Amino acid sequence: MTNRQQIARYLEQEREVLIPGLAAAIDTTSQDGLTVLVKDWLENLIALLRDKPCPLADWAAQFTDYIRTRETPVGEAFANIERLRKALVACCQGKITRVSDSDLLAAFSDATALFSQAVFAQFAEPLSRQPAVRRRPHQDGLKTETAPLSVLNAGETGASDSGLRYIQEYLLPLVPFAAQLLDGTGNIIYSSKEITDLPVNGYEGQEPLCCFLYHQRHGEQSECPCKGVFKTAQFYLGEIQYDSRMEMKWFRLLIAPVPDDNGRIACVFSCVYDMTRRKQIQKQLESEIIEQQRSSLVAQISVTVAHQLRNPLSVVLGFAEMMAKGLAPEQYAEAVSRILRNSIRCKDIVESLLDFGKGMPLERRVVDFEVLIRESVLSLLPPDQNRLVTWNFSGKPMLIECVPEQMTQVVLSMLQNAFHAAQSKIVCTLDNKGDLIRLRVVDDGPGIPLDLRERIFEPFYTTRRSEGATGLGLSLARAAVADYGGSLTVCAPMPGEPRGACLVLQLPVLNQSGTAPETANAPGNAIQVRRVLIVDDESDMQDLLRTSLYLHGFLADTVGTGMEALEKLKQNDYGAVVLDYKIEGVLSCSQLYAEITDQYAHLIPHIMFLTGDMLNYQARVFIKETGRPFLEKPFRIKDFLAKLNRLLG
Structure with missing residues (x-):
């Protein structure tokens, strides 16, 4: 969802609250006609932000009639539009998730220019059709108030x-x-x-x-x-x-x-x-803000990583040690499966926490919440925990827009809280209540006292500190859910449910027709033999990608520097180029990308980046400005292949 669409959604949700304040910005006296004009102005603004057609000319005609009937100067019309813009900016600043103040100002300024243009056309167009005796007051007003962008003439004849x-x-x-x-x-x-x-x-x-x-x-x-x-x-x-x-x-x-x-x-x-100085100051402020965010969150992230990764890393190390010492051949498949499952869990945890710490919006996708739980959550639970949980699914589509890995972590945090308290039973119910999808996680433990029902969501609050708990799981989970317009709360169990703690997650239903939800194991199309150039200075990474691509029907050439990459591009035709952001040698990644765009422009749509350095501000800005897809390390081979297939069409 773009920034403009985010702003439009917020305005639509808060429309009834905003209208009285906006009308007061023009005239503090209560006027039904003015309220209707402001309401129509807001609806037209929402349509413009969504790039949809709107009756702008009709609104401008009604607005100019309002100005004329009050016999106010023409310039007051444009001043009122500016007052509306300033009042709306003041109402929205800091209240729309992932939308900066500069994005807000830019969106409203562009729309205000269109409103002013439409009003100007209403004042200017009728002048040539009106008698001179009626025309003169409006011409004078346009001269004095909107010059030099107005219809100006020197006298009654208008030369x-x-x-x-x-x-x-x-x-x-x-x-x-x-x-x-x-x-x-x-x-x-x-x-x-x-x-x-x-x-x-x-x-x-x-x-x-x-x-x-x-x-x-x-x-x-x-x-x-x-x-x-x-x-x-x-x-x-x-x-x-x-x-x-x-x-x-x-x-x-x-x-x-x-x-x-x-x-x-x-x-x-x-x-x-x-605007050069303004842009430079803006970029400097962005860098400072990002640096402050990083330093303030580094402690939280470090502690949380240690807490969240202990269990899966213990499983990986344990099975790897058993395989190194000698494991029965019939047990190899299960050991490898456990290592893979817990390695994926480590990867997802690290990526979620890093994205939270660097303040970047993650890529949201349309998913079926029930499918996500079945494929991503249940597969991560060990058998002894799975046996405790009873799942009540509706079997109906439950489409939401989210970052699947992040939402998986939210559900796991809810379950981990229940596992620590439950005696013998946990009941999880997923259902649809109107415009909301609701997941209830109820255990048969001692429950949560009333005075602690909000404190458990505070960062670092925990009753299990002696066991190594940090108290960040539910805090981060609630923050993530709020970002999706949902809520995570403690409620009383319903009749028929266990009488312990009850956590309720609510998310807005995605009302989007024609969008196919993603699943974890969607079947892919057969991959034809195609040639790919990989530029990465890590030899182990080169071997991994070259081997994986060979097994999936690709031919891959690997090089470690930008100069070697240019030599390969001269010698061979490639269907895609994969660039690691940090490469050694004379040419940096950005310089190599510039050379490719100059010499091999046809390859631009077929370039993707690999990086383990998205906390670096320059890396983030560069990759964002190119508009090319990227993968953060560590990544799964199936994710790499999926992006590569999209590049190759």
Whole structure:
């Protein structure tokens, strides 16, 4: 789910709570008409965030009628839209999971520009059709309040040339940004002195600055957005990067149409704002925040890793030691199975805790909760624990959106709490109650006192510290469940259930038609013989991947450095390239990726990364910016093969 979709979902859930406060931001007096306008504005905003069509023009028409009937200045309409935006930002900041304040501001700013544009069109379009005696007040308002992006003329006749002179002589000198006026052929009519102050190497003023930046970024054959503004009469707001050879610069472009009195686009207004310093500060703050998160959580993660990994590592070491000393041949298969099962459990625990510590959103997938429990939870329970549990499944689809490995750990934490308290019986019931999926885990132990029902979810609280418990399992489980919009609570047992402790997990049902849930052992298609290049400086990892790929019908070449990889690419055709982020040698992974994109552009969709360093900020940013899939070490071979098959189509 994207940030915009996350914001839209929150606004939809909190709509009734938000509307009164938003209406008060415009007018503190209670007005039914204003409340309806604000409600429609919020619904249109939700549709825009979801990239769905909405009756924006209809809302703008109703809004302008509201402004006109109150006989307020035209500029007040745009001020009210800005008040709505600021009030909504204040209501939402820090309340939407995994959405930063900068993402929130960007989403609302883009939508506000569309609302302002629609309102402006409502004010400007009727002017040419109204009698002069009625037209004059609105023209005056547009001149004084929305210049220079308004319909301007010099007198009652509205001569467009005089209007342009008015903009150049009186309005543009007041704009404290780098601004230009452009005619339909791309000639510069006006250029502010701030243009020369911008850090743009090589710009000599022969063409509009927006065109220069766009061509530098996208090539000489690309069409600058200012041409589209002339054609469509639509505002353009966007960001563009420019490589100044010394450092990367970021600029924001605002390009707006300036129509004459007859409704024709006389010219466009282009404003360029240097955002480089702002971007640098933002990246610096992100790095500092990530570093603070890492240092504050490292103690929790270290303790939790030790606690969670003791049992599975003991099983792995024990069976490995027995095999090394000599185990009966008929017992080898069971020993290997136990080692594999507990190794997978160690891998999942480490990945979940690292993802929690580095603050990165994990990849959510659509799964059937019942299938996940059967395939991922039950397979990890030893026989003596399995015998204690009675499972009551409904047999109906229970679709949820989650990180399967993380949700598996949540259920295991609930079960571990029950295993420590139960005397002889645990009952687990999975059912669907309306829009919620509910899992009840009830044991026949002594129960949880009322005064401790919330404390057990506090970090580091435990009644079993002498046994080595840390008190982090249920705390992390509740935090993860809350991230999915669910809850984890202590409740009283229902009639017919054991009379001990009762933990209840509730998750929202996924209402998504046509999406096939994932299962742990979905059958794959037959793999044809294909050639893969693997770049990893660990020889054991090379051998593992080469052998695994050979067993599954692939041909694999392995190299340890970027230069060796380029030599292989010259010699052979590859269907996919697998790059480890940390490779030694002259070329780093990012430099090798840049060389491949320049020389073998057809391979870009067929590149994937391996990394064990996603706590490194530079690694995270680089892999995210490439948009290519990645796997974190350690990984399962079946996960590696699944991603590789998707790369190869």
